[in-house]
Amino acid sequence: MIFQQNNPIGEIFTILGYWDRILSGFLTTMWLYVWALMIGFFLGLLLSLFRQYGGRILSRVSGGYIEFIRGTPLIAQLFFIFYGLNIPVGTWNVLARFSIFDKNITFIFLNHRILFGIIALSLNSAAYQAEYLRSSIMSIGAGQLMAAQSIGMSRVAGIRHIILPQALRRVIPAWSNEAAYLPKYTVVVSLIGATELFGQAKSIVADSFISLTTYIIVAIIFLITIAIISKGLDTLHKRTEIPGL
Amino acid sequence: MWKSYEDLQVLKGVSFELAEKEVKVIFGPSGSGKSTLLRCINMLNPPDKGEIFLHGKNITASGVNLNEIRTRIGMVFQHFNLFAHLKAIDNVSIGLRRVKGFSKEEAREKALEALERVKMAEWADHYPAQLSGGQQQRVGIARALSMEPDIILFDEPTSALDPELIGEVLQVMLDIAKAGTTMVVVTHEMGFAKAVATEMIFLSEGAVIERGTPKHFFMKPESERVRKFLKQLEVLYGTHEQMIDLLEEEEK
Numbered sequence: 001m002i003f004q005q006n007n008p009i010g011e012i013f014t015i016l017g018y019w020d021r022i023l024s025g026f027l028t029t030m031w032l033y034v035w036a037l038m039i040g041f042f043l044g045l046l047l048s049l050f051r052q053y054g055g056r057i058l059s060r061v062s063g064g065y066i067e068f069i070r071g072t073p074l075i076a077q078l079f080f081i082f083y084g085l086n087i088p089v090g091t092w093n094v095l096a097r098f099s100i101f102d103k104n105i106t107f108i109f110l111n112h113r114i115l116f117g118i119i120a121l122s123l124n125s126a127a128y129q130a131e132y133l134r135s136s137i138m139s140i141g142a143g144q145l146m147a148a149q150s151i152g153m154s155r156v157a158g159i160r161h162i163i164l165p166q167a168l169r170r171v172i173p174a175w176s177n178e179a180a181y182l183p184k185y186t187v188v189v190s191l192i193g194a195t196e197l198f199g200q201a202k203s204i205v206a207d208s209f210i211s212l213t214t215y216i217i218v219a220i221i222f223l224i225t226i227a228i229i230s231k232g233l234d235t236l237h238k239r240t241e242i243p244g245l
Numbered sequence: 246m247w248k249s250y251e252d253l254q255v256l257k258g259v260s261f262e263l264a265e266k267e268v269k270v271i272f273g274p275s276g277s278g279k280s281t282l283l284r285c286i287n288m289l290n291p292p293d294k295g296e297i298f299l300h301g302k303n304i305t306a307s308g309v310n311l312n313e314i315r316t317r318i319g320m321v322f323q324h325f326n327l328f329a330h331l332k333a334i335d336n337v338s339i340g341l342r343r344v345k346g347f348s349k350e351e352a353r354e355k356a357l358e359a360l361e362r363v364k365m366a367e368w369a370d371h372y373p374a375q376l377s378g379g380q381q382q383r384v385g386i387a388r389a390l391s392m393e394p395d396i397i398l399f400d401e402p403t404s405a406l407d408p409e410l411i412g413e414v415l416q417v418m419l420d421i422a423k424a425g426t427t428m429v430v431v432t433h434e435m436g437f438a439k440a441v442a443t444e445m446i447f448l449s450e451g452a453v454i455e456r457g458t459p460k461h462f463f464m465k466p467e468s469e470r471v472r473k474f475l476k477q478l479e480v481l482y483g484t485h486e487q488m489i490d491l492l493e494e495e496e497k
Binding site for chain 1: 289322
């Protein structure tokens with residue numbers, strides 16, 4: 001019987017040979033991430049404004065939603081939306097095929113898995129982003145809105161022209177937490193069968209029988225991606241800083 | 246006007262009239278309801294009971310457009326409350342643009358005029374955090390002035406300032422008072438009151454204790470409470486008399 005010798009370098013090259021799947025998975029991960037972050041941001045902004053300025057009813061609804069989302073596991077939320085709600089959307093794909101070198105790469109823009117993945121991630125992220133935004137809004141003194149109203153601005157105009165421009169600048173350092181967490185959360189979407197980076201990694205492991213090296217490579221890809229995101233947000237924060245403050 | 250917060254009665258029937266070009270100085274111990282009174286006047290903090298008339302129109306009535314009313318009642322705050330993300334010029338012009346609907350150029354021009362009146366035109370492109378307290382407060386005054394309100398309310402405009410910065414703000418306030426601006430000023434700057442107040446009102450525990458001209462207050466105040474308070478002010482701050490004299494000399 002011949003025992004196969006572990007050759008790490010060889011393994012790395014074997015896995016990199018699946019670069020088409022890794023690339024396709026990475027694109028899907030980023031696709032999920034960007035949509036979830038964006039939709040989550042706008043929903044989160046609404047939630048935070050409702051919670052802060054919405055009066056009794058809206059602020060309670062918003063607060064309840066946030067507590068519910070933060071208090072239950074993301075995976076439960078995803079399964080509930082995907083399996084539990086039984087929304088009949090059918091199975092379909094909107095995809096692009098292209099080839100790089102000799103490999104054909106399929107990138108799925110949207111199918112029912114990606115769609116529900118984006119919805120679950122957005123609804124989840126919105127709750128967290130809402131709390132970041134709310135604490136940023138609260139850190140701006142009540143005097144700012146009072147001053148805006150004292151020159152005849154309506155409450156809404158004051159929030160839009162005075163509060164939000166400041167709150168959105170201030171929120172960046174805290175918000176970058178969410179921006180750095182979310183790429184890793186997209187991994188759960190592989191559990192409803194979406195072929196994002198982690199899903200592709202699993203299929204590579206199944207074909208190559210090389211697990212540790214595959215997951216390390218995936219981890220490194222996440223690490224680099226998130227480092228770039230953090231750096232980008234850091235730069236954005238510095239660029240948008242209010243002089244003298 | 247009457248106003249309470251929960252069980253605490255802050256204003257217990259305060260009433261006064263203000264004619265055009267009048268400068269009314271309101272003073273009294275802390276917690277006497279002075280700031281609350283000002284916030285009632287521009288309805289940022291509407292009174293529980295009582296009525297406020299602006300040019301004969303009851304602004305405490307329901308259905309009044311308060312945003313429109315507030316364009317006619319300017320306010321200067323104790324802590325300036327400049328919009329932190331806007332340059333001095335934009336702090337002044339934003340009301341003209343967003344509320345009065347001026348074009349960008351028109352608003353800029355008018356804002357510069359207002360900044361000139363408070364001698365801050367050369368600081369137009371600085372952000373609030375880059376300005377001293379006195380400079381910020383002058384921008385705050387320009388912001389109120391630029392809207393061309395019927396009245397400007399001053400809520401302890403110099404009490405958050407370092408002593409050496411108070412003079413420049415008082416000077417600006419004297420200038421605009423002499424230019425015929427109608428003002429209600431909550432302040433303990435008795436020098437300012439002496440120079441321009443048409444009437445002074447002493448407020449304590451939400452009620453008017455005594456009112457009269459500056460002369461009345463400084464010559465023969467009736468109540469013991471007022472005498473004591475004025476004495477304390479003198480001990481603490483001095484009278485600023487010399488400073489006012491100095492300012493008047495400069496003008497001549």
